[in-house]
Amino acid sequence: MKLKHIFLSFFLILASNIFSSDIIINDEETYFSVTDKNISEFSFINSVSDVTTMIVKTEEGEFVKLIVPAYNSDSKNGEAELPVLQKLIRVPFGSEIAVKIINLEEKTINLSDYGFSIPVFPNQPSISKSATDIPFYFNEEYYNLDKFTGNNIVETELLGKLI
Template identity: 35%
Template sequence: MFQMRFLINILLMLAIGIASVEIPVSGEVTAFTLESETSNSLAGVLKSGDLFLHNIDMDEGTFTSIQFQGYHQSNIIGSPELPEIHKLIEIPQDAVPRIEIINKEVEYYNLGDYGIENPIFPHQPSLSKSQDPDDVPFEWNEALFQTNAFIEHELISVELKGQLRSLRLANLVIRPI
């Protein structure tokens, strides 16, 4: 019995490993670090780690999910679900956030070179615990997916979230893809 369980576990691990693809970007762990912080500014560095891709089979077709280990996904319903890095920051009460990118390096990857031919999985609406997933329609902005162009999002944005006692909080969102 133990040998049968062991064999099933090994086969399951192999199947999961074969089903996913890793695109080596830097060989490092994805990390955003704040290098300096003053009352007027924040300075940080983003190191992109390797990308992990895996296929998702749906009734509507096969899609590919792209992820950085341990980070968020974009949340525009029906649009491609792309990795994002979120960092909660404090902003002075009367300050107007301004972003200045001092240096950036861009590298382009063709997913076809890694055997990925499927569209990126579109973000789906959240479901409550009482909802049946079969009753919720699959959201997919097909017109956006038919466009043969890059989706231009701001690389970095600041989303004001509100007050928490005496602190003014914002979400720093970094979109490396």
């Protein structure tokens, strides 16, 4: 029985390596670090070292899923599920939030340079464990656009107040 579990574990590790690969962006580690903070402002550095890719096969076809540890997606259902870092910050009540980008280094990644000619996996809603009929969301109009549809580099949203 134990040998069966070892074989299954080995197979799963091997299978995940076959169907996933990394896109290296830089030689550093992926990290988010607050570098300076006081009562009125703070500074941070966010660095992504690599993006793991995984082929996902669905009834609608094959897609490439982009994975960055600790990142989520904020895409609309059916649109490309792109990695996004979300952080909660506490601001004094009644204050205004202003964002000033001091230094920005960005790199546009063309997935075809890494052998992918398939679309990025579309964002899917959370589903109940008891759901029986699970629809697959794919916004064809969105995927037919021939332009960058990215969001702002930094967005803020007031979520409420802590008591």
